Amino acid sequence: MPRLRRLLFASPLLLALAIGGCADEGGGGGVQSEKMETIRSRGKLVCGVDGKLPGFSFLGPDGSYSGLDADTCRAVAAALFGDPSKVEYRDLNSSERFAALASGEVDMLARNTTMTLSRDSAGGNGLSFGPTTFYDGQGVMAPVASGIKSLKDLAGKPICVESGTTTELNLADRMREQAIPYTPLKFQTGDQTYAAYLGGRCVAVTSDRSQLAAKRSSFPDPAAHVLLPDVMSKEPLTPASVNGDPAWSDAIRWTVFALFQAEELGITKANVAAKLAEAKANTNQADLRRFLGVEGDFGKQLGLPADFVVKVVGAVGNYGEIFERNVGTGSPLKLERAENRQWNKGGLIYSPPFR
Amino acid sequence: MPEPRTIPWWRDRRVVPWLVQGGVALVVLVVIALLLGNLVRNLTAAGLLLSWRWLGQPASFDVAESLIPFDAAMPYWRALLVGLVNSLRAILIGLVGATLLGTAVGMAAYSGNGLVRRLGRVYVEVIRNIPLLLQLLFWYFVVFLSFRNGTEALQLPGIVLAKSGLYLAWFAEGWRWQGPALVNGVWQAPWRFSVEFAALLTGLITYTGAFVAEVVRGGIAAVPRGQWEAATSLGLHWGASMRTVVLPQALPVIIPGLNSQYISLAKNSALAVAVGYADLYSVAETTLNQTGRALEVFLLLLGAYLVIDLLISLVMNGLNQLVQIRER
Numbered sequence: 001m002p003r004l005r006r007l008l009f010a011s012p013l014l015l016a017l018a019i020g021g022c023a024d025e026g027g028g029g030g031v032q033s034e035k036m037e038t039i040r041s042r043g044k045l046v047c048g049v050d051g052k053l054p055g056f057s058f059l060g061p062d063g064s065y066s067g068l069d070a071d072t073c074r075a076v077a078a079a080l081f082g083d084p085s086k087v088e089y090r091d092l093n094s095s096e097r098f099a100a101l102a103s104g105e106v107d108m109l110a111r112n113t114t115m116t117l118s119r120d121s122a123g124g125n126g127l128s129f130g131p132t133t134f135y136d137g138q139g140v141m142a143p144v145a146s147g148i149k150s151l152k153d154l155a156g157k158p159i160c161v162e163s164g165t166t167t168e169l170n171l172a173d174r175m176r177e178q179a180i181p182y183t184p185l186k187f188q189t190g191d192q193t194y195a196a197y198l199g200g201r202c203v204a205v206t207s208d209r210s211q212l213a214a215k216r217s218s219f220p221d222p223a224a225h226v227l228l229p230d231v232m233s234k235e236p237l238t239p240a241s242v243n244g245d246p247a248w249s250d251a252i253r254w255t256v257f258a259l260f261q262a263e264e265l266g267i268t269k270a271n272v273a274a275k276l277a278e279a280k281a282n283t284n285q286a287d288l289r290r291f292l293g294v295e296g297d298f299g300k301q302l303g304l305p306a307d308f309v310v311k312v313v314g315a316v317g318n319y320g321e322i323f324e325r326n327v328g329t330g331s332p333l334k335l336e337r338a339e340n341r342q343w344n345k346g347g348l349i350y351s352p353p354f355r
Numbered sequence: 356m357p358e359p360r361t362i363p364w365w366r367d368r369r370v371v372p373w374l375v376q377g378g379v380a381l382v383v384l385v386v387i388a389l390l391l392g393n394l395v396r397n398l399t400a401a402g403l404l405l406s407w408r409w410l411g412q413p414a415s416f417d418v419a420e421s422l423i424p425f426d427a428a429m430p431y432w433r434a435l436l437v438g439l440v441n442s443l444r445a446i447l448i449g450l451v452g453a454t455l456l457g458t459a460v461g462m463a464a465y466s467g468n469g470l471v472r473r474l475g476r477v478y479v480e481v482i483r484n485i486p487l488l489l490q491l492l493f494w495y496f497v498v499f500l501s502f503r504n505g506t507e508a509l510q511l512p513g514i515v516l517a518k519s520g521l522y523l524a525w526f527a528e529g530w531r532w533q534g535p536a537l538v539n540g541v542w543q544a545p546w547r548f549s550v551e552f553a554a555l556l557t558g559l560i561t562y563t564g565a566f567v568a569e570v571v572r573g574g575i576a577a578v579p580r581g582q583w584e585a586a587t588s589l590g591l592h593w594g595a596s597m598r599t600v601v602l603p604q605a606l607p608v609i610i611p612g613l614n615s616q617y618i619s620l621a622k623n624s625a626l627a628v629a630v631g632y633a634d635l636y637s638v639a640e641t642t643l644n645q646t647g648r649a650l651e652v653f654l655l656l657l658g659a660y661l662v663i664d665l666l667i668s669l670v671m672n673g674l675n676q677l678v679q680i681r682e683r
Contacts (some may be wrong), residue, residue: 095640099649118647125647158419158519163628163637164644172416172427184417185551185631186641192492196631199500200518201550 031303033247036080039107044086047073048106051091052190054214055327055335056112056134056237065089068326069110071316072133072239072256076108079255079308084315093189095164098125101242108241108252112136112211114166115238128249131256132236133319134327135339135348138170139209140228141216146203151180151230158183160202162193167207170233190215204228208235210327210335217332251302258309260351261291262318264342269317276310291354298354319349398650405654409646410435416641418633420549431642438638439659445555445634446621446663452560453620454613457567462597464572475568482565487623490562495554495630502550505540521548551632555624563620570616574609575601606678614671618664625660635659 039045049057049069057069065073074084090106097113100106102125115132118124140159142148151174161168163186175182185202187193194215197205205212209227216222239256241249262268265288267275279288290296292310299306316322323340327333341347364370398404414434415427421437422444463475482490500518502509508517513524515535522535522544535544548556578601586596627634636656643652 095644098647102649118645123647160631163641168641169416169645175417176415176427182417183419185419186628186633186637187631188628188637188640192629192631195496196500199496201500201631 031247031301033245033251033303035107035241035245035248036251036303039080043081044088045073045077045080045108046088046090046106047076048090048092048097048100048109048111049073050111050190051089053112053211054217055210055331055333056214057089057110059089059091066326068134068322069112069239071322071326072110073108075259075312075316076252076255078311078315079251079258079304082305082308082311093164094162095188098127101127101240104242107248108239110239112208112237113240114208114235115240116166119240122243126243127240128243128246130239130241130249130253131260131351132238132348133256134210134237136208136210136235136237137231138167138206138233138235139212139231140204140206141197141212141225142204142228144224144226148204148228150228151175151178151232154182154204155180156182157204158185158202160185160187160193160197160205162186162190162207163188165207166233166235171206174230174232206232208237210237210333213333213335214327247303251304254298254302255304255308255312257351257354258291258312259316259319259322260342260349261354262309262313263320263349264344264351265291267313267318269313269315269321272310272313276307287354405651406648407651409648409651412646414642414645416645418638419631420552420633431646434638435635435642435655438633438635441633441638442624442627442635442659443663445552445559445624445627445632449556449559449563449620449624450617452556453563453567453616456560456564457616458571460564460568461571461575462602464568465575465597467593479565479568482561483569487558487562488626488629491554491558491626491630494558495551498557499550499554505542506537508542510535515542515544517542518550520550521553522546523548549632551627551630554630555627555632555634558626558630559620559623562623563616566616566619567613570609570612571605573612574605577608578604603678604680607675607680610671610675610678614668614675617667617671621663621667622660 047070049065049067051057051059051065053067053069055067057065057067059065070089073087073089077087078084080086090100092100092106092109092111094111097109097111098119101109109127110133112134113119114136115129119127120129140151140154142154148154154175159171159182161171161184168184168186171182171184185196187196190207190211193205193207196202198219207215209231212227216225216227219225239252241252243249262272275288276292276294279285279292279294283289286295288294290298293299293306293308297306299308302308305311317325320342323337324330327335329336337347339348341349343350395404410432411430413428414431416434417427418425418434418437418441420441422440423437425433425437460475460478463471466472466475499516502516502518504518508515510516513534515522519542522542523546524532524534525545527533527545533545535542537543575597582600582604583596586600591599624634625636628637628640631637639652639656643649646652
C-alpha cells in the first residue's frame with residue numbers, strides 16, 4: 001500500500017508542525033502569575049539581550065554582561081529574588097528576539113527594542129512593553145572622508161542596515177518622502193552589517209543613534225566616522241514581555257518605574273541603606289516609607305517582596321546612575337542625557353506615583 | 356475429523372491486514388485532528404489564526420536588487436515574488452555552474468596529468484570539509500569586499516571586479532559587443548551583478564561543485580575498465596574516450612546522485628542572507644518583522660522551498676529515465 005505508507009511517512013512532519021503550535025494554555029488569576037512561578041521555580045530570570053552592543057548589553061572579556069539593558073535585567077532579578085546575579089542572558093539577534101519571547105525561551109526582552117504599535121498590539125507581535133528606558137532616534141553614520149553631510153548626499157548609494165529592525169522601515173519611509181533613490185543592503189546581524197560598512201561596501205550605515213555611537217566606540221578609528229545631523233525617527237527603546245501575563249508585565253513595569261522614582265527622590269545605590277534606616281525611624285515620611293516597603297503592601301500587590309525597591313536600587317542604583325555608568329558622558333559612548341533626563345529637568349523620564 | 360467450514364473473521368487473512376491498517380490509519384487521523392484542533396484553538400486565543408490579507412498591503416520596504424519592477428509602495432506578495440525570483444536566479448545559475456565545475460573536476464580525477472589529478476583532489480577535500488556558511492562569509496567579506504571602486508578596480512578583458520559589483524561584457528543594442536566602461540567614476544556594463552550575488556554564487560558553485568565532482572568521479576569509476584581499453588584500442592584519445600564512450604555510460608549512475616546535490620544547492624541558497632543578498636528568505640524575514648505573521652510567512656517559505664525541490668526532483672527523475680540503459 002504505497003499510498004498509506006506515504007501518508008505514514010509524512011505524518012511526523014505534520015505532527016512536528018502541530019506540536020510546534022501547541023502553546024501552553026494561559027492561566028492563573030489575581031496576582032499569581034504563571035510566568036513568575038516558572039521563573040521562581042527555575043531560580044533565575046532568563047533575559048533576552050543583544051550582547052554585542054557596548055553601553056546597552058555587552059559580554060565583557062570576564063564573561064559578565066554590562067550595559068543599560070543588562071542592568072534592567074539585573075534590576076528585575078533583584079526585585080524577584082533579591083539577588084541581581086540570578087540572571088541568565090540569552091544573546092538574540094533582531095530577527096529572533098520576538099520568536100524567542102513568544103515561545104517562552106526568554107522571560108523578557110531588554111534588547112534595545114523600539115516600542116511600536118504593531119509590536120504592542122495583540123494582532124501584531126503581541127508584546128507587552130514596560131516603561132521606555134532609553135529615548136533614541138535613528139541616525140546615519142558615514143566616514144568623514146566621504147564628505148557626506150546629509151541624507152541628500154546618499155542618493156543612489158548603497159546603505160547598510162540590519163534586517164528585522166524598525167530602522168530598515170524608517171529608512172525606506174524617509175527616503176521615499178524625500179524621493180531619494182538608494183540601495184538597502186540588509187544583513188542579519190549587527191556584526192555583519194558593520195563589517196560590510198567598515199569593508200567599504202556601503203557609504204553609510206543606519207541605526208539608532210545610541211547604537212551607532214556604541215559601535216563607533218569599538219571601531220579601530222572612531223574619529224574617522226561622523227553621525228549625520230538628520231534624525232529619522234523616534235526610537236523609544238523599551239523592555240518587553242509577552243502579552244497575556246499582566247502580573248508579570250506589571251512587575252517589570254514597576255521595577256523600571258522604581259529606578260526612575262529612586263532618582264527623583266535622590267535615592268542612590270550608596271545611600272539606600274541610610275534612606276531605609278531614615279524611613280524606618282521617621283514615621284512621618286509616608287511617601288518614602290511606602291516606596292521602600294516599610295509600610296503598605298506595594299510589593300505584595302505586584303507579587304514581589306515588600307522591600308523590592310531597596311533590593312533593586314541596592315543592586316544597580318537608580319536610573320541616573322545606570323545611565324551615567326553605561327552610556328553617559330563618563331562612559332566610552334559619551335552620550336548626553338538629552339531626552340533621557342527626569343521630567344522635572346526637561347526630559348521624558350517620568351514615574352507615575354507609587355501610591 | 357471434519358474440516359471447519361469457515362475460518363473465523365479474526366483469523367481471516369483477507370480481513371485482518373485491512374483491520375490493522377484501518378486501525379492505524381484511524382489512530383493517526385485522530386491524533387492529527389487533535390493536534391490541528393489544538394493549534395487552531397491556541398492560535399485563535401492568541402489572535403494569530405491564519406490570515407492572508409496582509410499579503411495585499413504595501414510592503415513599505417525596498418529590496419536591493421530585483422529583476423522585476425519593485426518599489427516600496429507595492430504589496431507584500433510582490434516583495435516576496437522579488438525574493439523568489441532572486442532565489443531562483445541564484446539557484447539556476449548555481450546549478451549550471453556547479454555542474455560544469457563538478458564535471459570538469461570529476462573528470463580530472465582520471466586525467467593522465469598528475470598535477471591536474473592532485474589539484475582536483477585538493478579542491479574537493481578542502482571545499483567539502485569547510486562549512487558553507489564560513490565559505491560564503493569568506494568570499495564576501497574577505498574576497499569580494501577587498502576589490503576597489505573606480506579606476507582601482509580589478510580589470511580583466513571583458514570583466515571588471517569592483518566593490519560596487521561585477522561587470523561583464525555582453526551584446527548591447529544592435530548586437531554590438533560592449534565591455535565595461537568607466538562613466539563619471541562609476542562602472543557601467545551590459546551585465547552587472549552585485550557583489551552579494553557574486554559572493555553567493557561563487558560560494559554555492561565551488562561548494563556544490565566539489566560534491567558534484569565526487570558524484571561524477573564515482574560514476575566514471577562505475578564504468579568497467581574494459582571500456583577505456585576498448586576505446587583506446589580504437590585509437591580514441593583521452594578526451595574522445597571520455598566524451599563518447601565513458602561519460603555516456605556513467606550518466607545513469609551520475610544523474611541520481613546529482614539530484615540530491617541539486618536539491619541541497621537550492622536549500623543552501625537560503626544562506627544568502629548572511630552576505631546581504633535579497634533572496635526569498637531575506638525578504639520573508641523583513642516581512643515577518645513588519646507583519647508579525649510568523650506562521651503564514653514560514654508556511655510560504657516552507658511551501659516555496661518544497662516546490663522548488665520537488666521540481667528539481669521531477670526534472671532529474673525525467674532525465675534519469677532518459678539516460679537509463681535500456682536492456683533488450
